Amino acid sequence: xxxxxxxxxxxxxxxxxxxxxxxxxxxxxxxxxxxxxxxxxxxxxxxxxxxxxxxxxxxxxxxxxxxxxxxxxxxxxxxxxxxxxxxxxxxxxxxxxxxxxx
Numbered sequence: 001x002x003x004x005x006x007x008x009x010x011x012x013x014x015x016x017x018x019x020x021x022x023x024x025x026x027x028x029x030x031x032x033x034x035x036x037x038x039x040x041x042x043x044x045x046x047x048x049x050x051x052x053x054x055x056x057x058x059x060x061x062x063x064x065x066x067x068x069x070x071x072x073x074x075x076x077x078x079x080x081x082x083x084x085x086x087x088x089x090x091x092x093x094x095x096x097x098x099x100x101x102x
Contacts, residue, residue, distance in 0.1 A: 002053075002093065009086050016079055036063060047101070054097040061090045 014024035025031050032039065037056040044052060064087040071080035 005089065012082060016082060020076075020079075036060075050097055050100055054094055054101065057090050057094045057097070061087055061094065064090065 017024045025034060036059050040049070040052060064083050067083045068080050068087070071077070071083060
């Protein structure tokens, strides 16, 4: 579920960038270089994986807040609304992950 949801967000944000005459990142190499969250090592326990997702979502939520502020500053309500919708879902997921972690 999280994978499919994320893929949709990536596509929607890339389309928005193109609509604003921007250039979305197009390769995995570029994505890994610019990402604020890091790739898992692959030897994490199930609980560590959940904790890592929670931590990554916390970072992403903060970045979405910054993006919403910037969109507001430049009067881009459409992008701000897109980021808000993503932020709301990230917060919901993080609430559930935190409940799982105890």
